[in-house]
Amino acid sequence: MKYIDLKDKTEAELLEMLKAKKLELFTLGAKLKTMQLTNTSELRIAKKDLARIQTALTAVRSK
Secondary structure: OOHHHHOOOOHHHHHHHHHHHHHHHHHHHHHHHOOOOOOOHHHHHHHHHHHHHHHHHHHHHHO
C-alpha cells in the first residue's frame, strides 16, 4: 500500500481501513505466538501500512 493510494480517501474510509488493519495486525501477532506464522515479514508490512493510514488520517483531519 502506498500513501498516494490513501490521500484521496475520505475520513470514514480511512477509519474503516484502520480498523481492518488493526484486526489483521492482532491476528498476525496471535499467529506468531502460536507458531503458525511462516512469513514473519507480514508483521512489519502490516505495521507500516497502519502507520501510513494513520498519517493519511491526520492529514485529512487537519484540512
